[in-house]
Amino acid sequence: MKLTTYLHNGEARLGLVDGDAVIDLHTAQPQVPADLRAALRAGVDLAAAAKAALASSAPRVPLSSLKLAPLVPEPGKIICLGLNYFDHAKEGGREKPEYPWFFFRGATSLVAHGEAGIAPKVSVKFDYEAELALVIGQRVPRHVSQEDAPNYVFGYTCFNDMSVRDYQKRTPQWTIGKNFDGTGGFGPVLVTADELPRAATGLKIQGRLNGEVMQSANTDDMIWGVAETISLLSDVLTLEPGDVIVMGTPAGVGQARTPPVWMKAGDRFEVEIERIGTLVNPIHAEA
Structure with missing residues (x-):
């Protein structure tokens, strides 16, 4: 599984990379927080969420069209x-x-x-x-x-x-x-x-x-x-x-x-x- 973090309306969003495209994980699977650190701290099963998102009809956006953010925008350490x-x-x-x-x-x-x-x-x-x-x-x-x-x-x-x-x-x-x-x-x-x-x-x-x-x-x-x-x-x-x-x-x-x-x-x-x-x-x- 590959993940990225990108900006949407100025806010960091967690994206699942599917080939050359990206799925907004929170949109596809609402139980997933919108940023990686929050998702990890919440103990979300990201592998299961990614599998479900890939099988869904969730919108895909070209990775090349996105403005990326640091992968963890605000790490604890x-x-x-x-x-x-x-x-x-x-x-x-x-x-x-x-x-x-x-x-x-x-x-x-x-x-x-x-x-x-x-x-x-x-x-x-x-x-x-x-x-x-x-x-x-x-x-x-x-x-x-x-x-x-x-x-x-x-x-x-x-x-x-x-x-x-x-x-x-x-x-x-x-x-x-x-x-x-x-x-x-x-x-x-x-x-x-x-x-x-x-x-x-x-x-x-x-x-x-x-x-x-x-x-x-x-x-x-x-x-x-x-x-x-x-x-x-x-x-x-x-x-x-x-x-x-x-x-x-x-x-x-x-x-x-x-x-x-x-x-x-x-x-x-x-x-x-x-x-x-x-x-x-x-x-x-x-x-």
């Missing part, structure tokens, strides 16, 4: 990992961290597929990061085992963790450089976990700037995979339906190149993950 690929840690001059470098993003940083990433006025060091993201589907018990952890993932998608590097390095914490408005590309579709390898292992991930491959790796190259990451987080906090975890980026980021490569207005960055899809964000200058 957005937890990101830094330095989570061996080669990316090495290109940054670091060895494997002893513990994941976690940081948080805020919802106002998110942008949808097709929406512009915003190159800020206050910096010219605007970088790209192709990443796998996941959405939690059920409340995760504290101290969950690695074996059970993937069972709590509802689905996977693409993320571009656009980073303002000079601000990121102004403090020991990375948060300020990772939370500029319009810097978190998120989408375009969420592929449910049952359609992918368990814990999203073995998937090719690629980042392209203006069509040129800048990052190319496999999710098996992660230092901490999905299962271990969820297990470690559950030792600390409660993961709830609709929370998002962004799993880090491989080598090839702009700041590690000689000379550095920074995104600017007029650029276009794509994140493609095998069996999930391609996230595209043009880059615009801050007004």
Whole structure:
């Protein structure tokens, strides 16, 4: 099952992807809340609702005609990992961290597929990061085992963790450089976990700037995979339906190149993950 979130009269709506078309799940199945986080928190059987919607005469709208929104417009938590690929840690001059470098993003940083990433006025060091993201589907018990952890993932998608590097390095914490408005590309579709390898292992991930491959790796190259990451987080906090975890980026980021490569207005960055899809964000200058 593939889901997306789109805007209708300015409001986010949860859509079921049927080939090149989208069905409004709430319209087709009124028991389904109109947004993904609410549907997950309500414990709605989305698989059953999707099956019924596909069998119905519910209207289909071309996906290409829709203005998309971030897949989860207002997640409860957005937890990101830094330095989570061996080669990316090495290109940054670091060895494997002893513990994941976690940081948080805020919802106002998110942008949808097709929406512009915003190159800020206050910096010219605007970088790209192709990443796998996941959405939690059920409340995760504290101290969950690695074996059970993937069972709590509802689905996977693409993320571009656009980073303002000079601000990121102004403090020991990375948060300020990772939370500029319009810097978190998120989408375009969420592929449910049952359609992918368990814990999203073995998937090719690629980042392209203006069509040129800048990052190319496999999710098996992660230092901490999905299962271990969820297990470690559950030792600390409660993961709830609709929370998002962004799993880090491989080598090839702009700041590690000689000379550095920074995104600017007029650029276009794509994140493609095998069996999930391609996230595209043009880059615009801050007004």
